[in-house]
Amino acid sequence: SMDKETSTKTDPKAKDNGKLKVGLSMNTLNNPFFVAVKEGAEAQAKEDKVDLVITDAQNDPGKQLSDVENLLQQNIDVLVIDPTDSDAIAQAVKKANDADIPVFTIDRSSNGGEVITHIGFDALKSGNIAGTFLKDALGGKGNIVEIQGILGTNVGQLRSKGFNEIMDANSGFKVVARQAANFDRGEAMKVMEDILQANPKIDGVYAANDEMALGALAAIEAAGRLDEITLIGCDAIDPSIEAIKAGKLEATIAEPPFFLGKEAVITAQKISKKESVEKEVILDSTLVTKENVNDVKTK
Amino acid sequence: MSTPALLEMKQISKEFPGVKALDNVSIRVNQSEILALLGENGAGKSTLMKVLAGVHQPNNGEIYINGNQVTIQGPKHSQNLGISIIYQEFNLIPHMSVAENIFIGREPRKTKGILDRKQIKHETRKWLDRVGLNKISPDTLIANLSVAEQQLVEIAKTLSFNSKIIIMDEPTAALNDEETNKLLTIMKELKQQGMGVIFITHRLEEVLVVADSIAVLRDGKYIGSALVKDVTKDDMVTMMVGRELTELFPVKGKPSELVCLEVKDVSVPGILENIDFTAKKGEILGIAGLMGSGRTELSKAIFGMYSNMTGTVKVDSKLVKSPRGAIDAGIALVTDDRKQEGLVLGLSVYENLLLPTYRKIFRFGIQQKRKKDEIVNRWVNDLKIKVHDPKVEVRTLSGGNQQKVVLGKWLQMNPKVLILNEPTRGIDVGAKAEIYQIMKRLTEDGISIIMMSSEMPELLGLSNRILVMNEGRITAELSQNEATQEKIFYYASGGVMNA
Amino acid sequence: MPSTTPVQKHVENKAGFNWLSLIEKYRVLLIFIVLCVVAGFLSDVFFTMSNVMNVLRQVSIIAIIASGMTLVILLAGIDLSVGAVMAFSGAILAGALTAGWPLPLALLAALGVGLLFGLCNGFFVARFGIPSFIVTLAIMVIARGMTLVYTKGYPLVVSNESYRFIGSGRIFGIPVPIILMFVIFGIMYWMLKYTSFGRYIYAIGGNEETAILAGINVKAIKIAVFGIAGLLSALSAIIYTSRLMSAQPTAGNGIELDAIAAVIIGGTSLAGGKGAVTGTLIGALIMGVLDNVLNLMNVSPFYQSIAKGLVILVAVLVDSKFSKIKK
Amino acid sequence: MPSTTPVQKHVENKAGFNWLSLIEKYRVLLIFIVLCVVAGFLSDVFFTMSNVMNVLRQVSIIAIIASGMTLVILLAGIDLSVGAVMAFSGAILAGALTAGWPLPLALLAALGVGLLFGLCNGFFVARFGIPSFIVTLAIMVIARGMTLVYTKGYPLVVSNESYRFIGSGRIFGIPVPIILMFVIFGIMYWMLKYTSFGRYIYAIGGNEETAILAGINVKAIKIAVFGIAGLLSALSAIIYTSRLMSAQPTAGNGIELDAIAAVIIGGTSLAGGKGAVTGTLIGALIMGVLDNVLNLMNVSPFYQSIAKGLVILVAVLVDSKFSKIKK
Numbered sequence A: 001s002m003d004k005e006t007s008t009k010t011d012p013k014a015k016d017n018g019k020l021k022v023g024l025s026m027n028t029l030n031n032p033f034f035v036a037v038k039e040g041a042e043a044q045a046k047e048d049k050v051d052l053v054i055t056d057a058q059n060d061p062g063k064q065l066s067d068v069e070n071l072l073q074q075n076i077d078v079l080v081i082d083p084t085d086s087d088a089i090a091q092a093v094k095k096a097n098d099a100d101i102p103v104f105t106i107d108r109s110s111n112g113g114e115v116i117t118h119i120g121f122d123a124l125k126s127g128n129i130a131g132t133f134l135k136d137a138l139g140g141k142g143n144i145v146e147i148q149g150i151l152g153t154n155v156g157q158l159r160s161k162g163f164n165e166i167m168d169a170n171s172g173f174k175v176v177a178r179q180a181a182n183f184d185r186g187e188a189m190k191v192m193e194d195i196l197q198a199n200p201k202i203d204g205v206y207a208a209n210d211e212m213a214l215g216a217l218a219a220i221e222a223a224g225r226l227d228e229i230t231l232i233g234c235d236a237i238d239p240s241i242e243a244i245k246a247g248k249l250e251a252t253i254a255e256p257p258f259f260l261g262k263e264a265v266i267t268a269q270k271i272s273k274k275e276s277v278e279k280e281v282i283l284d285s286t287l288v289t290k291e292n293v294n295d296v297k298t299k
Numbered sequence B: 001m002s003t004p005a006l007l008e009m010k011q012i013s014k015e016f017p018g019v020k021a022l023d024n025v026s027i028r029v030n031q032s033e034i035l036a037l038l039g040e041n042g043a044g045k046s047t048l049m050k051v052l053a054g055v056h057q058p059n060n061g062e063i064y065i066n067g068n069q070v071t072i073q074g075p076k077h078s079q080n081l082g083i084s085i086i087y088q089e090f091n092l093i094p095h096m097s098v099a100e101n102i103f104i105g106r107e108p109r110k111t112k113g114i115l116d117r118k119q120i121k122h123e124t125r126k127w128l129d130r131v132g133l134n135k136i137s138p139d140t141l142i143a144n145l146s147v148a149e150q151q152l153v154e155i156a157k158t159l160s161f162n163s164k165i166i167i168m169d170e171p172t173a174a175l176n177d178e179e180t181n182k183l184l185t186i187m188k189e190l191k192q193q194g195m196g197v198i199f200i201t202h203r204l205e206e207v208l209v210v211a212d213s214i215a216v217l218r219d220g221k222y223i224g225s226a227l228v229k230d231v232t233k234d235d236m237v238t239m240m241v242g243r244e245l246t247e248l249f250p251v252k253g254k255p256s257e258l259v260c261l262e263v264k265d266v267s268v269p270g271i272l273e274n275i276d277f278t279a280k281k282g283e284i285l286g287i288a289g290l291m292g293s294g295r296t297e298l299s300k301a302i303f304g305m306y307s308n309m310t311g312t313v314k315v316d317s318k319l320v321k322s323p324r325g326a327i328d329a330g331i332a333l334v335t336d337d338r339k340q341e342g343l344v345l346g347l348s349v350y351e352n353l354l355l356p357t358y359r360k361i362f363r364f365g366i367q368q369k370r371k372k373d374e375i376v377n378r379w380v381n382d383l384k385i386k387v388h389d390p391k392v393e394v395r396t397l398s399g400g401n402q403q404k405v406v407l408g409k410w411l412q413m414n415p416k417v418l419i420l421n422e423p424t425r426g427i428d429v430g431a432k433a434e435i436y437q438i439m440k441r442l443t444e445d446g447i448s449i450i451m452m453s454s455e456m457p458e459l460l461g462l463s464n465r466i467l468v469m470n471e472g473r474i475t476a477e478l479s480q481n482e483a484t485q486e487k488i489f490y491y492a493s494g495g496v497m498n499a
Numbered sequence C, D: 001m002p003s004t005t006p007v008q009k010h011v012e013n014k015a016g017f018n019w020l021s022l023i024e025k026y027r028v029l030l031i032f033i034v035l036c037v038v039a040g041f042l043s044d045v046f047f048t049m050s051n052v053m054n055v056l057r058q059v060s061i062i063a064i065i066a067s068g069m070t071l072v073i074l075l076a077g078i079d080l081s082v083g084a085v086m087a088f089s090g091a092i093l094a095g096a097l098t099a100g101w102p103l104p105l106a107l108l109a110a111l112g113v114g115l116l117f118g119l120c121n122g123f124f125v126a127r128f129g130i131p132s133f134i135v136t137l138a139i140m141v142i143a144r145g146m147t148l149v150y151t152k153g154y155p156l157v158v159s160n161e162s163y164r165f166i167g168s169g170r171i172f173g174i175p176v177p178i179i180l181m182f183v184i185f186g187i188m189y190w191m192l193k194y195t196s197f198g199r200y201i202y203a204i205g206g207n208e209e210t211a212i213l214a215g216i217n218v219k220a221i222k223i224a225v226f227g228i229a230g231l232l233s234a235l236s237a238i239i240y241t242s243r244l245m246s247a248q249p250t251a252g253n254g255i256e257l258d259a260i261a262a263v264i265i266g267g268t269s270l271a272g273g274k275g276a277v278t279g280t281l282i283g284a285l286i287m288g289v290l291d292n293v294l295n296l297m298n299v300s301p302f303y304q305s306i307a308k309g310l311v312i313l314v315a316v317l318v319d320s321k322f323s324k325i326k327k
């Protein structure tokens, strides 16, 4: 026989204070983007007096499955998952299905099981936007550097794919360096330093998130090559907004995580009240440049 | 009232789990006196000395220095009280230089914390000269010294403390005659300078030469004291063993004519040169040589330990190429360094005894308990290994008893060739006699024994034939009738054999 | 790093010796029991059958890897590559299944790959005497790279439904990973205690030179031990991949530290020659229960790691207080 | 794990002895030089002054941490907490600057925090005899948690412009981090060779019991050594944070393994008592050059780790071939 998860839902004692109890399984909190998702969720939960139980899978899908198992032991009403990996999370979603706990995903989707909804961004499109920005800014030609995220996550993969669709479509572009820096600022700085050494002429740099963009920026600035390079990141976290205002970073893509977190808790309440929700909510990824940077709200 | 003794230990008791190592022991040492502390293996000699050195806290008893009672808090405190000790087990740091080892913890400094390396070396040379190690540089790493050289460094280190009381726990066990004599002379000098020396040894001749008085322990109990001039060697033995001992050496047997071991043109670059000899079934073949002559290396070469060896070693025409092959061919090797090569200190006596046999008594790799128990019981009894339970870690045994475990583990293999490198190092007289008996029995069964030994009486008393080595070569072969101490020394120090 | 003086080692409490030695022997178990009792007080879910199964199943992957790690550490070695080898074996398994290999063959392929990496570790360690830390670090980096190349960085989905049984099935109501874990520990326990292979591992870890001179084929045993560690990494990969029904390129990231921690908490000495797999099992359980109860109590993730670190510290502290022979 | 027979230790090649012993002594350096020459062939940028400075500056952070790690390993210990302590010290520094503390005070605070964590490691290791692996693992987890709590998971931006000098400034054209690195290694070299503190580290690592019997205050030295390792983690944090002008909660993640690898590649034995910081510096440089040249050549990230692992393996293999005293 196969595992059937039984939630301890019937335990009356655990049902303390009659509040709605939402489980939020985060893929990682070792990344400001996801910390902001968490904070958005927490802020909304506080506002609406919702009990929020958060776990951190530390980027390990196996741990995330365990986290979900542990959450299902705690008589939650709704389960929200920000998956580490879309394929692997299917098993966790199925466990929730078996336990009859309504479940939905945010940021990254699930490739299996039954989710009530998915709220997130389109990573492929995000990559497209970045590529298109460079095309417009550089007139479709020049030496390009791509700094990739964690190449074991679909966000990392899809952003790269989306970006390179544009690169490939424009024969004027030459991707002179393509390196991974795992969504980490320090690693991106180091990688960029080396790339700067190897390439006397660089026109555009795409970093798959803002943390890496800021790391690359540190290297570019130290090398005194700020003027020659057009740099775009992704996420629109506060320091990159500052950098755009200061004219050091040309652009980023707003996928404000804080609102994603808020949206998650709002949706969870709707579900518990049996209100109808869209099968899929793709939040808008918008390009942020000097022109519209003052309109961007991150919190 | 007479002047108080330099050192007095009164009613000292010390217990270890399952063992009462010391039971109301009292000894006394005066200024300018050499006291020999005697007793069988496991009698408690080292334990008593470790109490004095501050390594063990006694469960009971009092210690007086110059009539003042002291409680020794630890090793450093003991040093400060004017006591220094050569431990039975080496106490050196392998990857540091001789100089650093000698002055560890009390190095001459330029200013606080900064070493005066010149001064350290200078002082070291002085102390090395004193023990006759003048050819060794203070910068040599301990790891590169032979066992004997390490022992001499230990002695140099102890002397350098300029203590009032010097304890030497079997310092001569690893030394040959020449070095031993040098040490005995040093001891006499120390005595003349007014120091008190406590000397532990199993070689009673040394006691007669150097000591003023003896104190004897047996099974942790104090048996008695005497002045050396009042006792004979036999008296001492009787006090130690509790009974009289008959002949130490058994009558020599007659080897067969059948060759058992054949060593042909064996060379190891830089170590051994053209070694060529055979050993017969039932023969005890002694190997003599000075320190560094390559005896240890020869034993290892026969055992297949050098991958760069040329020439051949055969047992009953079976070629030996590795230790494993050597064992399978029927060679057993008792090495001279029991801590490094003989024992797994963290494992039990039981398992140490069985280590080389496991392969044989395991059926398809699975143990057979009854067989194992049988073997262990037999050898613990035969060799009188003093251990209250064979399951205790071998590290808790006294030095001599550890050595017996090493012997036992090889003897029970029923070897065809038994190589013994310093087999009775640290073994008490009683046990020695028994080991010699066992060797005799083995030769009667047709085993051939190769024995490297620095103990001349042992070598002469047991060997049917003696090979003498010098600088990695065999310089002489002496039959049992020709062999004398003088001849051996002549060839060992480079003399050539005239054909 | 031993820090007690040789003197202290010998200090013995006379009275109640047997009682103390019992505590000493089972001290890790005691700590575990105390932890469980506390966990039971803190969360009433903790002792429910479903949660107990849950914890055991979660622990199984680390525990199986830690059992192999125990052998390596008994040899005074270390294996940092277990996590990376786990990822690669999982990828091979998923790849094979996707390519249509029958399940048994795919499983064998995964196990074979794990074994191969392990033997490779063992080979470099035994043949060239390179420290295992650096060999297995290099192999770890290589295996990670190979996994990324093979998977192109994407997780590989598995659709073979009968394979799901290994990670999520039950036999007599007990989840299969738990059964596998106990079987492995049973075999390991027996092997270390009753076979010459097992005893040689202790001898080599205790004093390698003596072992060589006793005619033990030290190199072969080292190679075998690393091979077993690799094999068990692959077994963990089989469970892990089945649990997720997909092979993750990042699988087993950092699991080596957890496995080593389990071994050490379980009382096996990094210096080699001393320890047992029973301790390792309890060590792994301690860490698993800790994770579980912190989650059950809804401790914020940031504070969880602080709490986890503190409990580990307290556990080894108590352990060192109970143990007379501190290593 | 030593694998060579004791015999081999004694094997000495008589002919050309001095030549061989020279190779043996400087073998790590030789390997490094070969690597550089190869790197020069593969990329013509490699030997430009600006790239050399670039590599050295990049290496400085790991190297400084590795120098502290060398002391710990010489004591037969290990310190897994260096990366986490680095992250926490960096966060404290950024926090202090943001709170308006003057720069020197903020720097002292960071160094103090690093020192404190280090002393804490040392205390548990020395006082209770707990294996350093597990103590520092626990402290690592705790420090990571504290960093996350303190920073709430976000990087802390630093705006003090004079602070930027430490990471990005130059003195006589040489980047400050490089100068700091060489100063630290100079001090370490001198200390290990010419002070009693340094020699006692070797003594304790070589034979702790002997050291105790010689009256050396083993506990104090252990605590001091771990303290130094913590202090140097903080110094690395100061450079790292200044380079990014922001304190990263994830700073130093996994740096402990790189630092340990540098120490081992540099020839220091994990068993303690043998080695030197000069080797560590070269070990760190080998790893830095490797990363740099793979990036310069734009090797795909998937293949980079395979290449890196292979080169490390080859380096230690060649090293073990040259070295007669294999440990």
Ligand SMILES: Nc1ncnc2c1ncn2[C@@H]1O[C@H](COP(=O)(O)OP(=O)(O)OP(=O)(O)O)[C@@H](O)[C@H]1O
Binding pocket: B016, B017, B019, B020, B021, B039, B040, B041, B042, B043, B044, B045, B046, B047, B048, B088, B386, B396, B397, B398, B399, B400, B401, B426, B428, C010
């Ligand atoms: N650390 C220890 N733990 C347990 N038992 C010990 C320990 N040290 C010594 N013993 C036991 O105490 C007894 C006395 O040992 P000791 O080493 O003093 O003997 P010894 O007279 O020096 O013998 P030898 O001549 O063999 O050196 C032995 O039975 C030994 O097993």
Ligand SMILES: Nc1ncnc2c1ncn2[C@@H]1O[C@H](COP(=O)(O)OP(=O)(O)OP(=O)(O)O)[C@@H](O)[C@H]1O
Binding pocket: B143, B144, B145, B146, B147, B148, B149, B289, B290, B291, B292, B293, B294, B295, B296, B297, B336, B454, D009, D010, D011
């Ligand atoms: N690793 C080494 N490096 C340099 N010299 C060494 C090394 N090992 C041993 N020696 C030297 O080689 C010589 C041979 O030592 P060994 O112990 O083999 O001699 P031996 O003939 O067995 O004498 P004994 O055992 O009586 O001391 C010694 O002088 C020693 O200093």
Ligand SMILES: O[C@@H]1[C@H](O)[C@H](O)CO[C@H]1O
Binding pocket: A031, A033, A034, A107, A149, A155, A183, A208, A209, A210, A234, A235
């Ligand atoms: O979308 C997120 C963010 O861009 C983050 O910076 C890295 O992980 C991705 O999943």
Ligand SMILES: [Mg+2]
Binding pocket: B045, B046, B047, B088, B169, B398, B399, B400
């Ligand atoms: Mg003794």
Ligand SMILES: [Mg+2]
Binding pocket: B146, B147, B295, B296, B297, B336
């Ligand atoms: Mg010898």
